Amino acid sequence: MYSEPQSAFDRRDEIKTLLLHHLRQQTSAHWLTVLEKEDIWCANVLDWEQLIASEGFKALEMVQRLTLHSGKTLLTTRCPIRIDGEIFVSPVGAPPLGADNPV
Known part of the structure; x- marks a missing residue:
């Protein structure tokens, strides 16, 4: 039916x-079981509330607190990359737009 790659692309919708x-x-759980039996890498898609409540997210320590130039603080996610097992966080937020422009 879709032997030509362009045909499949043209009919993607x-x-x-x-x-x-x-x-x-079927439920997501059903499809995950089917895919996992075939050794296809898959995972349930979580909304934000489900994600932050998950043990995996907590174990990754993905949330950090930043202090903005204004002095306000906020919680945000950090870079997920670890180097030699170390996570990288910075308590300092990005500079305001134009902060490094000469006056």
């Missing part, structure tokens, strides 16, 4: 609609 209707017939 139709293909996505077919997949949508098919995938909605």
Whole structure:
């Protein structure tokens, strides 16, 4: 049906609609089980509340507190990269726009 790559690309909206209707017939848990049995790497998609409540997110220590130039503080996510097992955080937020421009 879609032997030519361009044909599949041209009909991508139709293909996505077919997949949508098919995938909605079962739960995410069902599809995860099917994919995992085939050794296909997959994971449930979480919303923000589910993500921050998850043990994995907590274990990664992904949240850091920043102090902005104005003195206000905020919580944000950090860079996920670790080097030699060390996480990198900075308590300092980005400079305000134009902070380094000569006057």
